[in-house]
C-alpha cells in the first residue's frame with residue numbers, strides 16, 4: 001500500500017470510493033432515497049474537473065488530495081485537506097474528507113492517509129487540523145483513537161434533512177505526525 005497525490009486519472013476510483021463508502025457508512029443514518037441518488041458518473045466528472053484545475057484557482061487553492069493505492073486492488077481510499085474553511089475554530093488546517101472502501105477498512109489505511117495528510121499540511125505551512133463528522137457516524141472513534149479532541153457541534157443539512165455534526169481537532173500537527181510514525 002502506498003499513499004500518493006491524486007491525479008485527474010484517479011477520478012473514476014475517487015468517485016467509486018466516495019459513493020460506495022457513503023452508502024455503506026450512512027445506511028440507516030442518511031435517507032436511503034438520498035444514498036440511492038448518489039451517482040458515480042457525476043462524481044467522476046466533479047473529481048476530474050477539480051483535479052484538473054490549476055492549484056492556484058479559487059476553487060482548489062491549497063487543497064491537497066491523497067489516494068491510498070493497493071498493489072492489487074488499485075485506489076482503495078482517499079483523503080482531502082487544506083486550509084480550514086471555518087474561520088470560527090482555532091485550527092488553521094482541515095481534513096475535508098477521508099474515505100476507505102469498506103472491504104479495506106480497519107487495516108491501517110486510514111492511519112496512513114492521516115499521517116500523509118498531516119505531513120502535507122505541515123509542508124504547506126499549516127499547524128493544526130480540524131475534521132467534521134456526523135455525530136451518528138461510528139467512525140468518529142477513529143479520530144478519538146488518533147488523539148483528536150472534540151471541539152464543537154453544529155447542524156448541517158443533507159438532502160433537506162438536518163443532522164448533528166461535531167468537530168474534532170488536533171492542535172499540533174507535529175505531535176500527530178510523530179505519534180503516527182511507526
Ligand SMILES: CC(C)(COP(=O)(O)OP(=O)(O)OC[C@H]1O[C@@H](n2cnc3c(N)ncnc32)[C@H](O)[C@@H]1OP(=O)(O)O)[C@@H](O)C(=O)NCCC(=O)NCCS
Pocket residue numbers: 021025097098099100101104105106107108109110111112132133134137138139140141142143145
Ligand atoms: C474512518 C476511516 C477513514 C478509518 O480508516 P481505516 O483504514 O478503517 O482505519 P484504521 O485501520 O487506520 O484504524 C485505526 C484505528 O481507528 C479506530 N477505528 C477506525 N474505524 C473505526 C470505527 N468505524 N469504529 C470504531 N473505531 C474505529 C480503531 O481503533 C482502529 O484500530 P483497530 O482496527 O486496530 O481497532 C474508514 O473506516 C472509513 O472510511 N469509514 C467510513 C467513512 C467515514 O466515516 N469517513 C469519515 C467521514 S468524516
